[in-house]
């Protein structure tokens with residue numbers, strides 16, 4: 001079995017032990033304790049605990065990551081928000097102004113990015129352009145160099161997506177547009193109620209490897225429409241193999257992260273002159289308070305840390321890809337591109353130094369065939385989730401939902417490509433493993449979102465402490 005897979009199993013097993021309520025807790029008292037007292041201590045039997053993650057993220061990683069994500073390379077993301085929903089027709093488009101996404105005018109995006117839309121270095125660009133030309137012709141053009149022909153075949157194979165955990169947008173489509181992520185931040189949009197629940201439920205219910213008879217507890221307001229005892233759901237989950245639980249925990253972590261953001265950048269006040277955005281403590285408590293959520297809130301926050309660790313791990317594994325001398329964060333501005341690459345490598349080295357020591361192999365159990373089947377299931381379920389994002393009725397939520405699922409899909413692809421990354425040549429084109437610009441931008445921005453959530457948890461903890 002792949003080491004990445006073993007890692008996932010190990011990580012989950014450890015996190016699961018904690019979240020399933022093992023160990024006695026004192027009854028929580030203050031508002032801060034009710035959200036956070038069960039979200040502390042060790043997340044595994046090695047050296048990784050919530051406090052270490054908080055310190056590492058909030059003080060060492062977060063500021064540098066924010067700086068990187070403000071650069072031209074990372075702020076422009078090409079996305080097709082007009083793809084039809086493949087699952088149902090009745091999408092009610094949310095007409096709220098805060099759901100709108102403002103795409104870039106073509107002169108706003110640096111030429112280097114536009115001309116190299118999913119490429120990562122000048123040399124690679126030239127090569128891929130030749131390849132694309134050949135692909136458009138429908139076959140491997142024999143007049144191309146041997147090296148290029150080989151690349152065409154390899155990249156076509158890659159694009160057949162047998163490796164991909166996410167269904168990528170066709171960024172060559174006329175409907176795909178660049179969006180400036182800094183001008184369209186993820187925040188409260190007012191997208192809620194049955195339409196939003198339907199999306200979350202489809203993601204959990206239909207893609208969670210689970211038998212039809214088990215229902216995840218729905219929103220309390222929807223009681224009578226499938227609300228079953230939470231205990232039924234969790235005991236079912238505990239009976240599952242770790243990989244399937246990992247799938248649930250990743251989605252739940254993503255869900256928690258989105259809900260932390262909308263609580264942290266909530267529309268607090270609106271006048272005809274301006275809008276005031278900030279922390280809404282009540283909104284946060286309704287989603288994460290242990291008592292108000294009957295114990296679910298702290299579990300959700302732990303899932304967020306789980307997601308953080310998975311993406312962190314993927315970033316530490318992919319360092320050799322970015323260290324290659326011919327890799328560039330290509331925008332056409334040579335000096336800025338070099339500075340950004342230095343910052344990116346600094347961040348990745350910092351991540352590598354995180355004291356997260358897993359004996360990945362010791363967690364591995366199960367035969368190879370079964371492991372392969374599970375990996376395939378995992379990939380297909382995850383791809384379905386990326387397609388569901390086209391059914392989200394709020395464009396802003398759709399944009400960030402797509403970006404974050406693509407980012408997580410890329411992280412999983414990295415974790416399952418460990419051997420390919422290890423075998424990459426130190427320079428020249430890498431045929432077995434490569435990441436497109438879209439994958440790179442989504443990977444770092446998705447991690448930036450989770451990193452921001454972890455930082456926001458500290459802000460909420462302080463705010464909750466200050467009100468008592």
Ligand code: FAD
Nearest residue numbers: 187188189190192196199218219252255256262300397401
């Ligand atoms: P929901 O968050 O809709 O959750 C439904 C039910 O799921 C809850 O009652 C609970 O039983 C369960 N649940 C909740 N959280 C978790 C968790 N972490 N793990 C497991 N189960 C859980 N709104 C914005 O304002 N801004 C956005 O950018 C935004 N992006 C979105 C992106 C997507 C893809 C989707 C589907 C929704 C998005 N939303 C966004 C909407 C937001 O996530 C909520 O759906 C909405 O605020 C309504 O919240 P709710 O309290 O009714 O419960």
